[in-house]
Amino acid sequence: MFSPWRRIISYGGRGLEDRLKAVLDNLVSRAIGFVVRLFVLLAAIVTMVVICLLTIIEIIIWPLLPLAIPGCLIAGLLWA
């Protein structure tokens, strides 16, 4: 989850400044990786939940649809 994004890793140099810069770069890379993965996982979870709900609705409604034809017609005429 916190791995660097697409293996973008900075190894830095020998000096302290270079090393600190590398640490900062790697933190940014990991942060980007985390955000991208988080959003993709969230999107996947939402999609799965929606598909599950639609499937459940279909299972409940499907056997009732033939009855809905005269039902809609009668109710519609009465309502009109």
Place this chain on the structure above:
Amino acid sequence: MGLIDLSARRAREARLSKTIGQTGYQALIVVAALAATGAIAVGIMVSRGFGLCLVSLVLICYLPAVWWKRQLSVLPASGSGLTGRLSVDVLSRLKPGTPLQPQSVWEALKDHWQSIFFLNHLLLNDDVVRAQLTTDEATLGQALNIAGQLADQHQTKTIGVGFVAAGLLYTAPGLQQILVKLKAQPADTLAIADWLGRNLASDESNKHYYGGIGRDWAFGFTPLLDKFGHNISLGISEQGASFDWLSQSDGVKAVEKAFDNNTSAVALIGPTGIGKSTSVYALAQRLIEGKTSDVLAYHQVISLNATDIVSRAQGPGELEQIMISLTNEASHARHIILFLDEAQLFFGGGPGSFDGTQILLSIVQARAVPFILAMSPSDYQRLRTQNQSLASLLTPVVLQELPEASIMRILEDTAVGLENQHHVMVAYEALREAYHLSGRYDQDEAYPGKAIKLLEQSVSHSDQSIVSRVSVQQAIEQAHGVKVGTAAPAEADALLNLEDTIHQRMINQSYAVKVVSSALRRARAGVTNPRRPIGTFLFLGPTGVGKTELAKAVAATYFGSEESMIRLDMSEYQQPDDVQRLLSTGSGENASLLMSVRAQPFSVVLLDEIEKAHPNILNLLLQLLDEGKLTDSSGRPASFKDCIVIATSNAGAQTIRERISQGENLESFAKQLTDELIRAGQFKPELLNRFDDMVLFRPLTPEELVQVVHLLLSEANKTLASQNISIELTEPAIQRIVAEGNDPLLGARPMRRVLQRVVEDVVAQKILRGQANPGDKIVLNDTDLVF
């Protein structure tokens, strides 16, 4: 109830499914959509009650549409009976009351594309098929039984139109005889059914799963590899190519196993055309489908092109730098397998190549990136000899040639691609012919590559967009300059009158000419053993009687040119070590027999004075005459199957002279002469027995020598024709040339020299002195000739 219950519910549903059809389904969906839109509009703008009424119309259209889509159009199999297993396409075409017999069932199915698939690929038409089908219900039972078996073989629960059509065609006995007459095989029907079954299965499962977006995040960015390499895995996932037929092969499994066993580099070894690159593509497909072990999970394959890398680098130093950078990038990105096709180019094995052996050695030793190096067996041997340290780091995987059935499947898949790409129809007989002819005439490549190549070349020879057996024959004739098709009428005439053609340049020797001509006719008609040379002859007779001339005439007549002759003086092969010289694979001015035949596989091989060769050489010839091939030191064969092998010898010349002078016929003492030669130890019986024919030549008579002079004179006149000058010899002049040119030991051989020296010299002088002008005929008498 008969074989099929056409009044059963499943049969009725099938007919309803056909009645509604795709058009009906689409109409229902459109009306449902319009009604839904109307319902919303009316509900908002007019009245919710009317809107609700329109919802019932939506449901009236939507429900049958869904029923058709999910149930009727697929109609899953139910039960093991025929009515329960026949597909919706079959059942819907059989109307109630259709007589259940082969003819009427074919009539119902013949317009379906799967039936047409059979007709097209067998080159049959509907009238022929209908005439051969019976009206017998028992035969239909057999046909449906075969159809069921075919469905079982392809693990499909329903029996489709194609399988029923295959059963009908296969059980029509008259049709099988027609197929045999068309040079097809009865089993071709079932082979096409198998081909069709695999196509249908492939269509059903063409939506491959390539691992989702998580796959792409498993490796880093590779800008340099994208520039110098080709990402095979990406190509497969984007274009959806399928290598299912190869993904279970021994070669692919061996590569996978090698990486599982922690090797860092695999040498994929095999000759050109065997499918080294395709095996790597199949491995790449298995990788992206996630079918490999955890060790290789999420890996992708990137191919590096040596030529490309070399052409982009400015110098050797930059080459090294590029290779190191590419490897570092692959190592850093992780989950990458580098594939070096034609790997010999990376270690200095070919023209324009660079020596990257040391770079590769350090890279492979570091085990930073898994490598696959594809190379030929000889290149691998060279690597082992020249750089043992690198070779020892590679795990060799040797690809073996696939069996015929697998190659035919590959050709079938290739044919589908060619049909789509070139808008042609590839007949099944063309596939079989491509397999056989490429095997016989293409010795440079391995299967399946050579058969695929020939099939591709055949497309340009298609007739009315049909690639047939003849197209393949024409392609191989063009590629190899050999005649394999049925002789055209003009060529057939020439073959039938071969003796006359040869006699235009050969005086007499009728017996020899007849024997050789008959052998050539047999070869051209295809009735000889294809595993041996076209013809093998031993010419026996005195010097200067036309043995070499007949060999030249055969080369000119059969192979189109006197140049199509490989001539070896066997007196130069008298030492035991000369065997190596005969089989040497080095090129140069004195090319060996092996190299000459590889360069010129369609030729006359003339082995002069064979009796003088060392016994080791003669033993080698046994293999040549018997199996039609010789093998070099690296195990690579050279084929002599398209050669005419002629050995000449003066052995027995004295006996021939004596017998002929006593008035005997050549035919009468041929057998006796053979026995004498064996008894005298001049030839071993096993060698003589391997020749198709021993052809005896007799000494020329004075009358025949006169004809030889005429023949040589006509040759000289052909040369002078460009200057519009001709020569004529008087009878005394001819007699004098015969007397001077005939030698008891050398036969007519000195004749050409005498004619050149005497006649042509006189003519040359006349031309230079201005005594002969264009349009002149120079008549020479015996007094004009100075010997």
